[in-house]
Amino acid sequence: MKIFIVGVTGKIGFRLARILKERGDEVDGLYRQPDQAGMLASIGITGTFGDLVSTDPQQLAEAMRGSDAIVFSAGAGGAGSEMTEAIDGNGITKSIAAAKLASIKRFLLISVFPEAWRERHMDEGFEHYIMVKKRTDIELSQSGLDWIILRPSALEDKTGAGTINLGVAQIHTEVSRDDVAATLATLLHTPAVSRKILELTEGNTPIPEAVNAMTII
Numbered sequence: 001m002k003i004f005i006v007g008v009t010g011k012i013g014f015r016l017a018r019i020l021k022e023r024g025d026e027v028d029g030l031y032r033q034p035d036q037a038g039m040l041a042s043i044g045i046t047g048t049f050g051d052l053v054s055t056d057p058q059q060l061a062e063a064m065r066g067s068d069a070i071v072f073s074a075g076a077g078g079a080g081s082e083m084t085e086a087i088d089g090n091g092i093t094k095s096i097a098a099a100k101l102a103s104i105k106r107f108l109l110i111s112v113f114p115e116a117w118r119e120r121h122m123d124e125g126f127e128h129y130i131m132v133k134k135r136t137d138i139e140l141s142q143s144g145l146d147w148i149i150l151r152p153s154a155l156e157d158k159t160g161a162g163t164i165n166l167g168v169a170q171i172h173t174e175v176s177r178d179d180v181a182a183t184l185a186t187l188l189h190t191p192a193v194s195r196k197i198l199e200l201t202e203g204n205t206p207i208p209e210a211v212n213a214m215t216i217i
């Protein structure tokens, strides 16, 4: 299987790329800083140089062409509302358009719990981010693609447990990026899970079992 990751240099994207390479998949992805080429080469990835803000759907489609699936794990990461619109908003819109131009059906999107931290008083930038993420969830769900929207709880860098809670509705807690990446890799290889919004938290179910359970809901 060949997978194109938008956000391949990110904490989730790079973990996912490494897992996929280890299981024998082909991986490509967009990187925007020349010195990231070495990091990608260290796990056998050439990568496609480009910035999501300036690229257009046609250029992105050319980069993606021949892939079996797209994973979108990019994010502006608190760089301000303008970048949130450019990456978490328009970056997804462009990637959906590019997938269609390149005739790639399968599209996995990292999103967020819309009710994340409702018990806290979050700032305007965070509320705007949540609104943009929800908007793009809707856009992907109406795209006609073979999509999955994966909403992880608050991300942690601790070592993955290999076990999770996965379902259409979960309580927002925490989850390790290792476990998010391993869940994405398993979902990519489980085509029967399609057109579902799935919420992901730390938990006790082994990842293959948790993903397999999503084939019958």
Ligand SMILES: NC(=O)c1ccc[n+]([C@@H]2O[C@H](COP(=O)([O-])OP(=O)(O)OC[C@H]3O[C@@H](n4cnc5c(N)ncnc54)[C@H](OP(=O)(O)O)[C@@H]3O)[C@@H](O)[C@H]2O)c1
Pocket: 006, 007, 008, 009, 010, 011, 012, 013, 030, 031, 032, 033, 050, 051, 052, 053, 072, 073, 074, 075, 076, 077, 087, 088, 110, 111, 112, 113, 151, 152, 153, 154, 155, 156, 177
């Ligand atoms: N933080 C949380 O608790 C949390 C919770 C739920 C969901 N999420 C979601 O998780 C996802 C990312 O997680 P992460 O930890 O992997 O984030 P990350 O490490 O910040 O990765 C973000 C990726 O996006 C790329 N990117 C940003 N701007 C770009 C541009 N203009 N052109 C090309 N690539 C660009 C980054 O590239 P560079 O390496 O060049 O910067 C990087 O590869 C986001 O979708 C976020 O909304 C986060």
